[in-house]
Each structure stands twice: as structure tokens, then as C-alpha cells.
Amino acid sequence: MAVRVLIVDDSATVRAALTRIFSADPGIEVVGTAPDPFVARDRIVALRPDVITLDIEMPRMDGLTFLGKLMRHWPMPVVVLSSLTPEGGELAMRALALGAVEVMCKPQNQLGHGLEELAVQLVDKVKAAAIARVRPAAEAPVQRIAGIAAAEATHRVVALGASTGGTQALRRLFAQLPADIPGTVIVQHMPPNFTASFARGLDEVAACEVREARDGDALHPGLALLAPGGRHMLLTRSGARYVVRLSDGPLVCRQRPAVDVLFKSVARAAGRNATAAILTGMGNDGADGIREIHRAGGHTIAQDEASCVVYGMPREAVATGEVDEVLPLDRIAAALVARRAAAA
The missing domain is CATH 3.40.50.2300 (Response regulator)
Incomplete structure (x- = not known):
């Protein structure tokens, strides 16, 4: 219909x-x-x-x-x-x-x-x-997770992908994460200029630094980089450092930036040192990338249906059989921190 x-x-x-x-x-x-x-x-x-x-x-x-x-x-x-x-x-x-x-x-x-x-x-x-679940504008407060001082996890990378409902999901997630998170890369399907405003909003609620990525930015603990609208973002390895690159390639999964482009690059650059989470959104963007990260030895997480605004991208990721954990949104931050501690 x-x-x-x-x-x-x-x-x-x-x-x-x-x-x-x-x-x-x-x-x-x-x-x-x-x-x-x-x-x-x-x-x-x-x-x-x-x-x-x-x-x-x-x-x-x-x-x-x-x-x-x-x-x-x-x-x-x-x-x-x-x-x-x-x-x-x-x-x-x-x-x-x-x-x-x-x-x-x-x-x-x-x-x-x-x-x-x-x-x-x-x-x-x-x-x-x-097909979105219309959510009330006000959400219940969340508690920030304590950092784990022993984990100076320069080698760790967190990758996040989201679409419909992702702006509020990411705000809630970053309100819980500690300041010393591993270097984090994010794709949220959004047009140019809108992502700069969104990154500033995330930075206001986050303990870590969050900003829109620039080509050649080095990724390090305590920094989260958001892909600019209209450009794909890739993670590369330069010696001991992780560096992000931006490109103007064609739409992938009908999107630019695309989660799959980022996740596949994370699989290549970080392998077993990567943790990836696919959040609410429509379509299948990110499913192939989740598969590649998992097969490279990384840890993979999908948001559960009950907490999604649209259970599309997480469903397609779970269907690959390459997702380690399916969690409600409010447990994903703790899972990211626990994974970091286990790998430190």
C-alpha cells in the first residue's frame, strides 16, 4: 500500500x-x-x-x-x-x-x-x-559510564552507523560514554551542513570531543569524528596512527556517507581491534560492513528492535549471522566500554 x-x-x-x-x-x-x-x-x-x-x-x-x-x-x-x-x-x-x-x-x-x-x-x-515509531521528544535521563583508567587503548577503534532515529539514539549513547573512549568514527545519514550542526550538538552532551571529520584527521582516544553529509568517510592506517579520509564517490546503498563504506574500511584498517555498532535506520546499509568487521576478528553489535525507531539496518545486520550482541540502546554504551576494557 x-x-x-x-x-x-x-x-x-x-x-x-x-x-x-x-x-x-x-x-x-x-x-x-x-x-x-x-x-x-x-x-x-x-x-x-x-x-x-x-x-x-x-x-x-x-x-x-x-x-x-x-x-x-x-x-x-x-x-x-x-x-x-x-x-x-x-x-x-x-x-x-x-x-x-x-x-x-x-x-x-x-x-x-x-x-x-x-x-x-x-x-x-x-x-x-x-514505518518509524514516533517517539516523545523528552527521554528519561541516562547515567554516564565511568572510564577505566587502565585502558589507554590507542589501538582500539569504535565504529557507529545509523539512519532514521539515529540522531536521538546517538545523543543518548554519547551522553553515557566516558571521556576516554577509543577513537570513534560515525556515519549518520544526513545532508551536508546538517552534520556540522549535529556534531556540535553531540559534543555538547558528550564527555569526549565530537566534531565533523576533515580529510586527514588523525583518530585518537577521546575523539569521535562524524562523517560530513554528502561525503564518504574511510579509516586508514598510517604507521601507528589511524587517519580518516573523505571521498566524493557514488551513492552506496543509496547513501553518501554510507555506513558500509566506513565499516569495510574499519575492517581493513583495524581488524580485531574494531568494535562496530549498527543503530536504528531503514534499509541494509552497514550489513556488508558488519560482516567484514566480524570476519576480520572485530566485535559487532546491533540495536534491538524494541528500542529502534526503524528496525531495518540492525535487522539486516543480524540476518548476516555476523552480529555478536543484540542490545537495547541503553546497554550499548556499556558494551562498548566493556569491550574496550577486555581488549586493553
């Missing part, structure tokens, strides 16, 4: 572009459009869409205000569309905190291959939102 979508955007051009993109996929039906939140409110009641795409910057009532009201009174899956600017990235992070399940850049001046890639990702975001 097709996913029923309501498009909310003040730009007639953007509404038309989104309608064309979604209507080209037989799995999506555009049931209506709305130029502002007041019209959207009435059409939500009348049309009962499965998913809303919501512009942030609109007249009469901005998208964030409307999103807050919607999630309080009529919770449903919302994909927020924002401009591809640093300011748009900050607004997108606020939208996720209010309960949006996905964020994506608006179709603007993309042409040719760029528009094709954007269309693929927009369609995937809407389909993922349709």
Missing part, C-alpha cells in the same frame, strides 16, 4: 517539485499540499496522511512552531525540509529535538545527477518515516 504524503511548503515551485519526485515512485501517493500550517492543519484532519513533509521557514506560522504543536496534539511522522545552509542545519537539529523523524534539504537549484540523487534520498526518507 502506498505511503500517503501531505506536502507543506509556502513555495509553489517547491510543492510542485516535491509532487513530481514523490509521484514518480509507485510506493508514494501525494494526497495533498498546503502553503502554510493553517491550511495544513485542516488537511491533516481531512486527509489523514501517513507522513508530512514540512518546510521550516514559512509565513504566518513557522514550521518549528507548527511542529511543536503537531507533536503535542497529533503526533505523526514528519520529514522536515530545510535550506542547505549552516542556519538551515541548526533549524533542522531543533526540528529533530521537537520530534521530526527525518531532516532533508529542499530541492532548489539541483540539476541532472544532483537532482536524481536528491530524489532518491527524499523518497527513502519518506518511506522510512512511514
